[in-house]
Amino acid sequence: MTISIRAMAFSLAVAGMASAVSGADSDDMAARFGALESARQISMSPSGNRIAIVSPVGSGSGVSVIDLASGKPPIRVLHENDSDQDISNCSWPTDDRLICRVFIQGTDREGYKYTFSRMMVFDHDGGHAKVLTDTGGIRSLGFTWSGGGVIDWNGGKPGTILMQREYVPESTAGTRIASKLEGVGVERVDVNSLGRVNVERPRTDSSQFISDGRGHVRIMGASKHDNFGYQQGKVEFYYRKPDDDSEWLELSTVTDAADGSWTGFNPVSVDPDQNVVYGFDDNEAGRRAVYSVKLDGTRQRKLILGRDDADIDHLISIGRSERVIGASYATDKRFAEYFDPELGKLASALVKALPGFAQIDWVDASEDENKLVLLASSDVKPGTFYLFDKTTHRLDEVMPLRPQLADVPLATMKPVTFPASDGTQIPGYLTLPVGSDGKNLPAIVMPHGGPSSRDEWGFDWLVQFFAARGYAVLQPNYRGSSGYGADWYKKNGFQSWRTAIGDIDDAGRWLVSEGIAQPDKLAIIGWSYGGYAALQSGVTEPGLYKAIVAVAPVTDLEELREESKHYVDEKLTSAFIGEGPHIEAGSPARHADKITVPVLLFHGEEDRNVDVEESRLMDKRLKEAGKSVEYIEFPELAHSLVSADARTTLLSKSDAFLRKTLGIK
Numbered sequence: 257m258t259i260s261i262r263a264m265a266f267s268l269a270v271a272g273m274a275s276a277v278s279g280a281d282s283d284d285m286a287a288r289f290g291a292l293e294s295a296r297q298i299s300m301s302p303s304g305n306r307i308a309i310v311s312p313v314g315s316g317s318g319v320s321v322i323d324l325a326s327g328k329p330p331i332r333v334l335h336e337n338d339s340d341q342d343i344s345n346c347s348w349p350t351d352d353r354l355i356c357r358v359f360i361q362g363t364d365r366e367g368y369k370y371t372f373s374r375m376m377v378f379d380h381d382g383g384h385a386k387v388l389t390d391t392g393g394i395r396s397l398g399f400t401w402s403g404g405g406v407i408d409w410n411g412g413k414p415g416t417i418l419m420q421r422e423y424v425p426e427s428t429a430g431t432r433i434a435s436k437l438e439g440v441g442v443e444r445v446d447v448n449s450l451g452r453v454n455v456e457r458p459r460t461d462s463s464q465f466i467s468d469g470r471g472h473v474r475i476m477g478a479s480k481h482d483n484f485g486y487q488q489g490k491v492e493f494y495y496r497k498p499d500d501d502s503e504w505l506e507l508s509t510v511t512d513a514a515d516g517s518w519t520g521f522n523p524v525s526v527d528p529d530q531n532v533v534y535g536f537d538d539n540e541a542g543r544r545a546v547y548s549v550k551l552d553g554t555r556q557r558k559l560i561l562g563r564d565d566a567d568i569d570h571l572i573s574i575g576r577s578e579r580v581i582g583a584s585y586a587t588d589k590r591f592a593e594y595f596d597p598e599l600g601k602l603a604s605a606l607v608k609a610l611p612g613f614a615q616i617d618w619v620d621a622s623e624d625e626n627k628l629v630l631l632a633s634s635d636v637k638p639g640t641f642y643l644f645d646k647t648t649h650r651l652d653e654v655m656p657l658r659p660q661l662a663d664v665p666l667a668t669m670k671p672v673t674f675p676a677s678d679g680t681q682i683p684g685y686l687t688l689p690v691g692s693d694g695k696n697l698p699a700i701v702m703p704h705g706g707p708s709s710r711d712e713w714g715f716d717w718l719v720q721f722f723a724a725r726g727y728a729v730l731q732p733n734y735r736g737s738s739g740y741g742a743d744w745y746k747k748n749g750f751q752s753w754r755t756a757i758g759d760i761d762d763a764g765r766w767l768v769s770e771g772i773a774q775p776d777k778l779a780i781i782g783w784s785y786g787g788y789a790a791l792q793s794g795v796t797e798p799g800l801y802k803a804i805v806a807v808a809p810v811t812d813l814e815e816l817r818e819e820s821k822h823y824v825d826e827k828l829t830s831a832f833i834g835e836g837p838h839i840e841a842g843s844p845a846r847h848a849d850k851i852t853v854p855v856l857l858f859h860g861e862e863d864r865n866v867d868v869e870e871s872r873l874m875d876k877r878l879k880e881a882g883k884s885v886e887y888i889e890f891p892e893l894a895h896s897l898v899s900a901d902a903r904t905t906l907l908s909k910s911d912a913f914l915r916k917t918l919g920i921k
Contacts (some may be wrong), residue, residue: 285724286721286904286911289661289907290717292312293657294658295311296311296317296345299348299619300621301350301351301380302622303622304621304623306380307629307643308346312898317336317342319333319334319346320333322654324643334354334382342358343357344357347620349377349415349416349417349447354380355376355388355417358375359372360372371864372399373389374387374391375387375389388403389404390421390452397424401422404420405420406420407419407420407466410471418442418445419442423438423439423440423458438458439460440459440462440465441454442455459478461478462479463479464477465477466525466526469528470577472501472528474533475523476504477491477494480492482827487825487828490511491509491510492509493510495551505553507533512828515746515751517708519538521537524571525571533548533549533551534571536569543565543741544569545563546561546583547559561583566587574620574628575623579625581618582596586712586713589614589671590714599618603616607632610642612634612636613632613633613634615714619631626647629643630643634714635669635715636667636715638657638658638661638715640654665724666715667687667719667724669714669716670688674762674766677762682759682763687730689724689727689728696772696774697727697772698920699772699778700779701779702729702780702781702782703731703734703780703782703789704785704786705783706736706737706784707756710733710738711731711733718781722911732759732760734749734756735752735756736748747834748832750842751833751838753792754838756789758796760793761796761797764778764780764800776802779801779802780805781807781910784807784808787806788810791844792842794851798851798852799853803856804851804856805855806855806856807857807858808865808866808870809871809874811844811845811874814843815867816870817830817833845874846877848880849883851878851883854917855874855885856885857887858889860893861893862892868889872887886913888905
């Protein structure tokens, strides 16, 4: 295969490129690494002649459209400059119309903050903008929080889509035509006229629908609730045979366990040609695997891809129909296995054609799949979007994700293992400063969030910043992480916190024993659960880490339980946290007196994942105990701190804090 590469004449211009890296100070480097990605999401029109790019703009976000045929510069077609409104993603129902999801924050009369979403539709040049979400009329007996979502870009008729939405019943006072529909259902919507027809009547227990990509709803999920409306952690799935729009047949039941894991076949994507649904379930080795189930009445089940050493956790799909072309899993790195041989060969050819890019992710495609949008990246390559034409074999660059780092040497991320105190080998990733011999360095242990998550090989802006500032960084996939099966997951990182925190502390000890870290210059930094782990390590192993940085941390397990009160997942969250003595022992805010080293805390005021009161409580308890603590709170920001200014502050303040505390010049 011959692949030609040239830079696109109409690539997005990037303003404010930083100066050369030589001599760059901490603030300059913090600004480079703290900058948001230049594109949040890219989508391609059905013909492949246009692409839409969602990007951060000022304190908000915007959508730009590039006409690939004309080669003209991109035009801004939508801009939300208010930090209370955020465009998350867009896609094309037709060549001329775009649909985007917008999240909106508000405040009620009591001062309570809330968030809801709406779907917008407009022309490729920004004209004829309309709200696509049907929120009901003045008779509605409730508020529509979810703006719905497109489950099929081919609604069965030209210019239509299938849209899953929340139906709210209407008041019947003074009328006979009020709607009594309630629950989640599906309607066919004309994206030009907004004419809509219900194709799947809502049920009070329906929670999701899956189509076949050709305008037919084939799977329904029914979420079970108790008499008080709380989720029971069980979803029953049903299916329909081809060309049967009436009878629902039993498919599977997925049940959430108290520890946050789940059992049962979880359907994800329908293949109409093979008349199967692909989904995930555990194999005999207790690892997540991909199975297909026949939708012909037999429910014949077939193992498609499974491993004994890792979970298969991602289906690879492509294009408007979201055709499944493979699956991927992560061991020391992420690997893809393709069910489509042609695209598998193409992915291999693209890796060879793009030196330094080890990973290829398919982003979108034209309707005929001849034109593709892809993202190429690696540990030292933050990512670049490309367009590939299968007919001409032409590969064109669209834009880099992080142009501010173009001239910054990035550090290699190396998979490693280290022994826990009980002899178990713990996997992780070690990143050393560029040019370092890997010995006698200031070092950071950086546990991931979740806890039911894991770190993977690839570019990480936090890790790379600290490596650029001269630190060795170790990211342990401690027991309690996902991706390694049920035995590794334990009872999750809260109920089994002693095992998880023990592994994280052993990561620090290993850095010292290997001579990588100077014992007096070892720190721990974490975000979310990682922040909890950083603080709890300061409680259980006082002085092992000489400085603690915690971003949006959980600090009291009982407070975390309280945060879910009056939400439908209250009982599931409570079961996930559990009951017993681990609540008292595993809450760092209750043992602030045991922490012997300086602490730096960060939190977003509008955090919906971990309430800001968790950091406020930790700050208060540490001060009451006479400990050294600094707390920085970011107004109007949520859990991920999606703000270049906030992230720059986080990096520069953390670096200054570590250098002062650890005595680094």
